[in-house]
Amino acid sequence: MHVFTIKNLQILDMPPFNLELQAGECIAITGDSGCGKSLFLRALADLDPNPGEIFLDGKASSSYHPWQWRRQVGLLPSESSWWLAKVEDHFPGEGANLYQQLTAIGLTANILNSHTHRLSSGERQRLSLLRLLRNKPSILLLDEPTANLDNNNSALVERILKKYQQDHGATLIWVTHNLSQARRVANRHLQFTKHRVREVKGI
Amino acid sequence: MNIITLSGLDLTLAAFLIFLLGVLSLFLRLGQTRQLFTASVRCTVQLLIMGLILKLLFAAANPAAIIIMAFVMLLSAGQAVTSRIHRPLAGRWWSYFFGVSAMFLSSFTVTLFALLIIIDIKPWYTPQYAIPLLGMLLGNTMTGVALSMDTLTTTVFQHKNIIEGRLMLGEKWRDAARDQITGAIRTGLTPIINSMATTGIVALPGMMTGQILAGSPPMVAVTYQILIMFLIAAGTGFGVILAVQITARHLFDHRHRLRLDRLSDGDI
Numbered sequence: 001m002h003v004f005t006i007k008n009l010q011i012l013d014m015p016p017f018n019l020e021l022q023a024g025e026c027i028a029i030t031g032d033s034g035c036g037k038s039l040f041l042r043a044l045a046d047l048d049p050n051p052g053e054i055f056l057d058g059k060a061s062s063s064y065h066p067w068q069w070r071r072q073v074g075l076l077p078s079e080s081s082w083w084l085a086k087v088e089d090h091f092p093g094e095g096a097n098l099y100q101q102l103t104a105i106g107l108t109a110n111i112l113n114s115h116t117h118r119l120s121s122g123e124r125q126r127l128s129l130l131r132l133l134r135n136k137p138s139i140l141l142l143d144e145p146t147a148n149l150d151n152n153n154s155a156l157v158e159r160i161l162k163k164y165q166q167d168h169g170a171t172l173i174w175v176t177h178n179l180s181q182a183r184r185v186a187n188r189h190l191q192f193t194k195h196r197v198r199e200v201k202g203i
Numbered sequence: 204m205n206i207i208t209l210s211g212l213d214l215t216l217a218a219f220l221i222f223l224l225g226v227l228s229l230f231l232r233l234g235q236t237r238q239l240f241t242a243s244v245r246c247t248v249q250l251l252i253m254g255l256i257l258k259l260l261f262a263a264a265n266p267a268a269i270i271i272m273a274f275v276m277l278l279s280a281g282q283a284v285t286s287r288i289h290r291p292l293a294g295r296w297w298s299y300f301f302g303v304s305a306m307f308l309s310s311f312t313v314t315l316f317a318l319l320i321i322i323d324i325k326p327w328y329t330p331q332y333a334i335p336l337l338g339m340l341l342g343n344t345m346t347g348v349a350l351s352m353d354t355l356t357t358t359v360f361q362h363k364n365i366i367e368g369r370l371m372l373g374e375k376w377r378d379a380a381r382d383q384i385t386g387a388i389r390t391g392l393t394p395i396i397n398s399m400a401t402t403g404i405v406a407l408p409g410m411m412t413g414q415i416l417a418g419s420p421p422m423v424a425v426t427y428q429i430l431i432m433f434l435i436a437a438g439t440g441f442g443v444i445l446a447v448q449i450t451a452r453h454l455f456d457h458r459h460r461l462r463l464d465r466l467s468d469g470d471i
Contacts, residue, residue, distance in 0.1 A: 034449065045371060046460065047367060047461075049458075051458070062458075066458045066460070069460060070371055070373045071373035074372075075373065077364070077367075077368060081368030083362075083382065132372065135372065
């Protein structure tokens, strides 16, 4: 089971901070816009240079190839990107298995034929999530995964994420503006303010 | 066949056409009158100086002088490339360096190949051949390199979310930026491919026209034009591919991160 350790991570002008997460934990990240929550997730996915260090099971991120690291520490961006014409182009290989996975997120195989620019925001987000989960990441970095979704889609995405967390013992780092969602999904709570990051006891 | 040399009066008459165009552009408020006149004056002065230098070079036929000349041409081409990129690499020196390296490796190699192996002129640095060949190659490679580097930096900037989205899914930088890289190369190569495809039908190339006006038999001019077209296509192609590869490499670091901080703010 994996331990995720963050040492001396430096975001914006805040003092460096440390954090350790056990397998299967979910930590909610809250705070105003512009406090560096997205930058925090980007730093964890090794998308920006940072003087701090991050370890997965005691192994530093620098000892992984960057592409291996990002498959292990998967970031779901708040806006998903689709660079090919059709949905199926983004899901190469895996016929039958893929159909099952689509059913599990409430979609059918028909969606594979759709043009990516015609997807609804709910479909986009669920497909973006499925695309990421197919890498089987042990750590999931979620940048407001339900921010643009209606209640039904929001609940659906929450369920998919919790199920993945249970099935794979994954660790979730979940940025949200919704405090009741934070209480529902997380067992720990990290609060970002303009000047520092602090963990709030008792969520 | 007699060559009719042009007098100062002949050129003045041609310049009168430019003057008319300037008046028209003023009348239409194109805001380009000044550029048109500056460009015409530059064209005249630069070509006259080039003519004088060539006269000296042809008389001397000194390899050192020709090599210095070649490098002056290369460095000016580098300057032109840098000035045509809307969003150059931060620290303009990098764009200059990459552009010059790509042009050096492609144009110089192709020119040497033509001089030593194809035309097989002795000595290889005979300025009547070396300088015009290098000039044609550099001029065209320059356009391709500038176009492709501009396209690369612009599209990478615009498609930041897509490229990073692909990196997040565990792609290597070369895969994540593949569309932008091939797009930039394609943009740099399109003009020369199009011009090869239409030459002789739509347009008579300047070099060939010049040769024919100066008295060469058409078939000699044509074979030289075919040679030049092939050399230009090859030189531009190699130069564009090289320039795009090294520029793209520079936009990512060893951890396969997209480093847009290595682009300057630009003017778009």
